[in-house]
Amino acid sequence: MAFQLLLNLIIAFTWMFLYSAWDLPSFIIGFLVGMLILIIVRRFFNGPLYITKIYAVIKLILLFLKELVLSNITVIKQVLQPKLAIKPGIFALHTDLESDWEITLLSSLITLTPGTLVVDVSNDQRTLYIHAMNIDDIEDSISSIKNTFEKAIMEVSR
Amino acid sequence: MSENEITNVIVAILVLAGTFLSLVTTVGLLRLPDIYSRSHAASKSATLGVMLILLAALIFFYQDYGLDARLILGIIFVLITSPVAGHLISRAAYYSGVPLWEQSVQDDLKEVVEEKKRSASNAKQ
Numbered sequence: 001m002a003f004q005l006l007l008n009l010i011i012a013f014t015w016m017f018l019y020s021a022w023d024l025p026s027f028i029i030g031f032l033v034g035m036l037i038l039i040i041v042r043r044f045f046n047g048p049l050y051i052t053k054i055y056a057v058i059k060l061i062l063l064f065l066k067e068l069v070l071s072n073i074t075v076i077k078q079v080l081q082p083k084l085a086i087k088p089g090i091f092a093l094h095t096d097l098e099s100d101w102e103i104t105l106l107s108s109l110i111t112l113t114p115g116t117l118v119v120d121v122s123n124d125q126r127t128l129y130i131h132a133m134n135i136d137d138i139e140d141s142i143s144s145i146k147n148t149f150e151k152a153i154m155e156v157s158r
Numbered sequence: 159m160s161e162n163e164i165t166n167v168i169v170a171i172l173v174l175a176g177t178f179l180s181l182v183t184t185v186g187l188l189r190l191p192d193i194y195s196r197s198h199a200a201s202k203s204a205t206l207g208v209m210l211i212l213l214a215a216l217i218f219f220y221q222d223y224g225l226d227a228r229l230i231l232g233i234i235f236v237l238i239t240s241p242v243a244g245h246l247i248s249r250a251a252y253y254s255g256v257p258l259w260e261q262s263v264q265d266d267l268k269e270v271v272e273e274k275k276r277s278a279s280n281a282k283q
Contacts (some may be wrong), residue, residue, distance in 0.1 A: 014249050053173060078186075079185050108238070117244060119252050120249055133195060133198055
């Protein structure tokens, strides 16, 4: 992915050299032309095009922000209701992610999710221990973590 | 309504929402029973509260001084660091033996930590 981006930059600079124009508009035009060329020759690359990855990254950021707002609404509801109705507990979650940065990203996403907070990561990095505000809807939170976050992170990483 | 007034209204709403969230964080810190639940309130509401106030400042100063990149960086840094801080505080609390609230239901981590402590004390002897 980094290689494709570098190639695109090189094409943009070649474009600027060809026109001998050193300003932002010609760089942007060259970058777009390079993007077009990369789309045409995409069958020579091993991985997917980097544009699809950038789309996945943007989707992940939007998911991050959405979860942040939702979790705040949950916290406001829990804190401001007259009688505390929380039922806390710690549960284990098995994860399929492998590299360090993926697990870091997943745990910060979980921490910003409504009602969950990562307490520990096991030594073999296969299990996350999560403190939940309401242990009753544990199945829901597990499936939502599995389906939305892990999938979104996997779309970025492979 | 002129453009200036609209921005002012947006800024006012953002600041009020941010301060409200900070207030909720404080109430949560006082009301919730144990450190882990408090960490829920602190790591989530405080993040969004500070982010909204910084965003309001960004929009407010955009009218006169243009885009201030340092405020954007501040928003990003707060977003990245505060969940990690919440995680580290609760982890340190768990490993130094702070108990969960009595009415907690489930504790999957307990066995793992005890196992670790046992192997550590075996290694010492």
